[in-house]
Amino acid sequence: MKQLLSIIRMFERTSLVVLLFAMTGLFAFNVLIRLWGGSAATSFGWIDKVVRTMNIFLVFLAAGLALELGKQVAVDSWRQRIAARTGLPLTRIIDATGLAFSLYMAWQSWNMAQFVFASGQVSATMGIAIGWIYVAPCIGFLLLALRYGCSLFGLIDRFNTASEAGQ
Amino acid sequence: QEVSLRIGHVESPHSTTQVLLERLSEKVGEKTGGAVSFQIYPQSQLGGQREMTEAVQFGALDATAGPVAFMGGFNPLASIMDIPFLYPGDPQQAQAVRDSGFADAFCDSFNLRGVTCIGLYPNGTKQFTSDRPISTLEEFSGQKFRVMESAVLVESFKPVGVTAVPIPFSELYTALQTGIVDGEENPLDTIFNMKFFEVQDYLTLSGHGAIENVILFNPAVWDRLSDDQRLAITSSFDEVIPEMIAHKTAAAETSLAAIREAGLTVTELTDDQRARFRDAMFPAARDAFLKQAGSEGQALFDAYQAAYDTVMN
Amino acid sequence: MILGIGIGFLALILLICGFEMLMVLGIPTLAVKAGLFANLPQIIVPQRMTSGINQSLLLAIPFFLFAAELMGQGQIAKRLTGLVRALVGHARGGIGYTTIGGAMGFGSVSGSAPATVAAMGKILYPELRRVKFTDRFSLGLIVSSAETALLIPPSITLIVYGWITGTSIAALFAAGLSVGAVLGLAFAVLTAIEARRTGVQGDPRASLSQIWQAFRDAGWALGMPVLILGGIYSGLFTPTEAAVMSVVYAILVEGFIYRSLDLRAFVAIAERSAIQNAVIFLLLALGTALSYFIAMAQIPNALINALAYFQVGPVVFLMVVNITFIIAGMFIDPNSIQLILVPALFPVAVSLGVDPVHFGMIVAVNIALGMVSPPFGLDLFVASSTLQKPVTEIIAGVWPFIIVNLIVLLLVTYVPGIATLVPDLLF
Ligand code: NA
Numbered sequence: 062m063k064q065l066l067s068i069i070r071m072f073e074r075t076s077l078v079v080l081l082f083a084m085t086g087l088f089a090f091n092v093l094i095r096l097w098g099g100s101a102a103t104s105f106g107w108i109d110k111v112v113r114t115m116n117i118f119l120v121f122l123a124a125g126l127a128l129e130l131g132k133q134v135a136v137d138s139w140r141q142r143i144a145a146r147t148g149l150p151l152t153r154i155i156d157a158t159g160l161a162f163s164l165y166m167a168w169q170s171w172n173m174a175q176f177v178f179a180s181g182q183v184s185a186t187m188g189i190a191i192g193w194i195y196v197a198p199c200i201g202f203l204l205l206a207l208r209y210g211c212s213l214f215g216l217i218d219r220f221n222t223a224s225e226a227g228q
Numbered sequence: 229q230e231v232s233l234r235i236g237h238v239e240s241p242h243s244t245t246q247v248l249l250e251r252l253s254e255k256v257g258e259k260t261g262g263a264v265s266f267q268i269y270p271q272s273q274l275g276g277q278r279e280m281t282e283a284v285q286f287g288a289l290d291a292t293a294g295p296v297a298f299m300g301g302f303n304p305l306a307s308i309m310d311i312p313f314l315y316p317g318d319p320q321q322a323q324a325v326r327d328s329g330f331a332d333a334f335c336d337s338f339n340l341r342g343v344t345c346i347g348l349y350p351n352g353t354k355q356f357t358s359d360r361p362i363s364t365l366e367e368f369s370g371q372k373f374r375v376m377e378s379a380v381l382v383e384s385f386k387p388v389g390v391t392a393v394p395i396p397f398s399e400l401y402t403a404l405q406t407g408i409v410d411g412e413e414n415p416l417d418t419i420f421n422m423k424f425f426e427v428q429d430y431l432t433l434s435g436h437g438a439i440e441n442v443i444l445f446n447p448a449v450w451d452r453l454s455d456d457q458r459l460a461i462t463s464s465f466d467e468v469i470p471e472m473i474a475h476k477t478a479a480a481e482t483s484l485a486a487i488r489e490a491g492l493t494v495t496e497l498t499d500d501q502r503a504r505f506r507d508a509m510f511p512a513a514r515d516a517f518l519k520q521a522g523s524e525g526q527a528l529f530d531a532y533q534a535a536y537d538t539v540m541n
Numbered sequence: 542m543i544l545g546i547g548i549g550f551l552a553l554i555l556l557i558c559g560f561e562m563l564m565v566l567g568i569p570t571l572a573v574k575a576g577l578f579a580n581l582p583q584i585i586v587p588q589r590m591t592s593g594i595n596q597s598l599l600l601a602i603p604f605f606l607f608a609a610e611l612m613g614q615g616q617i618a619k620r621l622t623g624l625v626r627a628l629v630g631h632a633r634g635g636i637g638y639t640t641i642g643g644a645m646g647f648g649s650v651s652g653s654a655p656a657t658v659a660a661m662g663k664i665l666y667p668e669l670r671r672v673k674f675t676d677r678f679s680l681g682l683i684v685s686s687a688e689t690a691l692l693i694p695p696s697i698t699l700i701v702y703g704w705i706t707g708t709s710i711a712a713l714f715a716a717g718l719s720v721g722a723v724l725g726l727a728f729a730v731l732t733a734i735e736a737r738r739t740g741v742q743g744d745p746r747a748s749l750s751q752i753w754q755a756f757r758d759a760g761w762a763l764g765m766p767v768l769i770l771g772g773i774y775s776g777l778f779t780p781t782e783a784a785v786m787s788v789v790y791a792i793l794v795e796g797f798i799y800r801s802l803d804l805r806a807f808v809a810i811a812e813r814s815a816i817q818n819a820v821i822f823l824l825l826a827l828g829t830a831l832s833y834f835i836a837m838a839q840i841p842n843a844l845i846n847a848l849a850y851f852q853v854g855p856v857v858f859l860m861v862v863n864i865t866f867i868i869a870g871m872f873i874d875p876n877s878i879q880l881i882l883v884p885a886l887f888p889v890a891v892s893l894g895v896d897p898v899h900f901g902m903i904v905a906v907n908i909a910l911g912m913v914s915p916p917f918g919l920d921l922f923v924a925s926s927t928l929q930k931p932v933t934e935i936i937a938g939v940w941p942f943i944i945v946n947l948i949v950l951l952l953v954t955y956v957p958g959i960a961t962l963v964p965d966l967l968f
């Protein structure tokens with residue numbers, strides 16, 4: 062399991078870096094060609110849409126890693142005190158809720174993607190099936206579910222920010 | 229049993245579409261004894277046009293009224309509206325073309341794609357503006373025009389020697405200002421509201437491009453209505469169309485007066501000139517449309533041609 | 542009504558118990574959906590989430606975040622600060638002014654307040670302590686000054702506001718310039734009082750040749766605000782295009798001219814920026830889904846009718862808006878506040894005749910305040926982790942600034958001219 066996690070992390074990190082640099086390169090190219098490319102600009106109308114789609118993937122591919130690194134925003138000032146006062150295993154409740162929530166959202170995103178693939182909707186400019194943009198949240202919530210699950214079962218320690226992935 | 233139908237659109241609360249939908253709701257309420265009403269959500273409150281059309285397909289939204297130009301991803305046949313000089317210049321004649329079977333054939337092309345189209349209505353006519361004179365075909369030659377992202381539009385300009393550049397609407401003002409393109413095509417009220425006239429010197433009243441909207445229903449919602457209720461909606465729609473053509477024409481005239489005041493050189497095409505433009509631009513656009521829309525497109529085009537010939541002869 | 546209170550209570554419980562904000566927004570959204578719109582297909586939630594963030598305008602955010610990280614890790618932030626220091630460092634408490642001016646200078650190239658806290662904290666905290674500003678004041682000053690970066694363009698907060706309300710980003714940016722300057726000035730007054738009270742001295746006055754040297758050192762860094770603001774206001778770039786060009790410029794300057802970052806650093810910075818981007822966008826996505834149901838339930842209409850019924854005018858309304866934002870800002874992440882409150886309040890403000898740009902500034906100052914107000918202020922945590930100080934100590938230092946902040950908020954609310962001065966001159 063640990064090995065699987067580190068392979069996934071490797072995949073996430075590589076895609077994030079590649080995506081962000083590619084987005085920068087493509088969009089900057091688009092700006093430059095618009096300014097100085099003359100009528101060549103006609104052929105690059107698709108870049109805006111492609112970069113937006115890449116950003117959607119950038120967001121959802123980073124979601125799980127952000128959770129594992131303790132970067133997802135939460136008000137943790139009272140978490141320990143509430144847990145101590147009520148005797149509730151609060152961090153486990155949060156992990157279990159997060160797991161259920163993420164799995165549910167992944168499932169609905171998958172349903173959405175399937176619906177749009179089946180309806181045959183395509184991007185008018187790129188000719189690509191629109192359904193792909195809904196695959197991103199599906200992957201993203203699965204990656205979140207993975208982290209919530211691993212934390213629930215003690216495979217990662219996301220409440221302690223100096224975790225393995227933070228090194 | 230009372231039904232309230234949620235209908236969304238992307239235009240402003242003062243737009244012709246909003247006026248149309250409010251009148252429609254009123255009339256339908258009267259005819260059904262209050263059993264059917266519309267709840268209208270303007271200004272993209274429920275999402276952009278692509279998202280609303282999608283939501284109508286999967287049933288999160290009962291209906292949407294939106295520009296055909298934004299529906300190419302759902303229905304490739306929608307690009308027939310990009311063919312310049314599709315309709316005659318006179319609004320009444322244009323409506324006669326829609327009524328002679330073209331609107332029905334066009335709507336049918338949506339019905340195969342997970343939505344029920346209940347009507348087609350005109351929502352403006354595109355005119356040409358430019359930094360350089362554009363009253364004759366010869367003057368057009370060599371200019372650069374901004375168009376919406378559409379192969380049909382790009383092809384239609386080639387025979388007149390114009391380079392068509394697809395630029396997002398939000399960047400059009402800047403593109404005209406900085407001279408990235410010389411000209412553009414939009415309805416008069418858009419030219420006025422978006423202040424394009426500030427960065428253009430010439431306007432030609434060509435009336436060459438149709439901005440057409442459709443009203444799309446979720447099929448299950450439409451089928452759940454009784455026959456009488458459906459008839460109440462479609463007949464009210466037919467009754468409202470003349471009113472909204474008048475509303476749209478009035479808006480265009482107000483804008484035109486303001487544009488003239490701003491000092492643009494305005495020319496109006498004569499019938500002969502219009503015919504020359506049509507002869508130049510129409511065939512290339514038609515061929516581009518037929519090439520991408522296949523046999524289904526051919527059938528739709530034939531229905532159009534038949535309607536056009538009925539009205540013009 | 543009861544359902545609404547129940548769902549609000551659920552959100553509060555999730556928040557206080559320390560659930561991630563994505564659940565604090567997401568779970569109540571699903572509850573509203575189940576309670577009020579049960580007959581709508583479930584897939585509307587992922588549809589709104591995904592298409593909500595599929596916008597050209599929002600692409601400015603990853604690029605501005607990336608650029609801010611590059612400049613903070615590299616030399617640009619340091620050199621801009623060095624220039625400010627050469628100009629104002631000699632005054633009594635000059636390092637204090639340098640902190641404010643540095644944050645405003647870095648703010649003019651960075652769209653994010655947390656990035657500014659991180660950059661300024663590392664550079665100026667040791668310096669503030671060296672000239673014997675108290676620990677508390679130094680921490681408070683660093684954290685609060687970064688708020689100006691959120692107001693002075695570019696600003697991710699203003700981009701989000703423009704996206705929600707359809708207000709022109711260029712006009713909002715212009716307004717942010719004067720509002721950010723007023724806030725910086727107010728903090729400078731506080732710093733002057735503190736410096737006099739505790740007897741902090743200034744550094745020796747920089748000679749003309751030293752100032753010239755600082756200018757030359759900052760030359761390439763100064764190109765950045767020229768590129769961003771000049772590009773936007775000359776009409777050369779959209780805000781999104783300016784953002785991507787600022788990344789390219791930062792890569793070129795830091796990588797090839799200053800040679801302060803190597804490939805390994807670029808990769809690490811890209812990864813960190815992508816993660817920050819994901820945190821913001823995930824909330825934007827869930828917020829879009831929530832605001833969809835706010836629109837469906839026609840809550841803004843109900844509010845407008847209620848205000849008309851009680852004959853509430855803009856003065857009282859804006860006070861209610863401020864109090865709501867201040868309370869929400871204590872607990873909730875600022876981006877989420879905008880997403881929840883602005884879709885409901887903006888139509889009401891417009892119906893009462895409040896200028897959209899002016900309203901945007903009121904919202905932005907509130908959000909800036911929310912970044913530093915305890916118990917939950919994002920910048921407090923960023924400062925805590927960059928400076929290795931407990932959050933409680935930072936909170937202790939931030940109080941005087943919060944009071945100054947509230948005064949500025951009142952000014953911006955009731956003197957619309959502060960917000961609309963620059964846009965009126967420009968447009
Ligand atoms: Na800024």
Ligand code: NA
Nearest residue numbers: 870911914917
């Ligand atoms: Na706060």
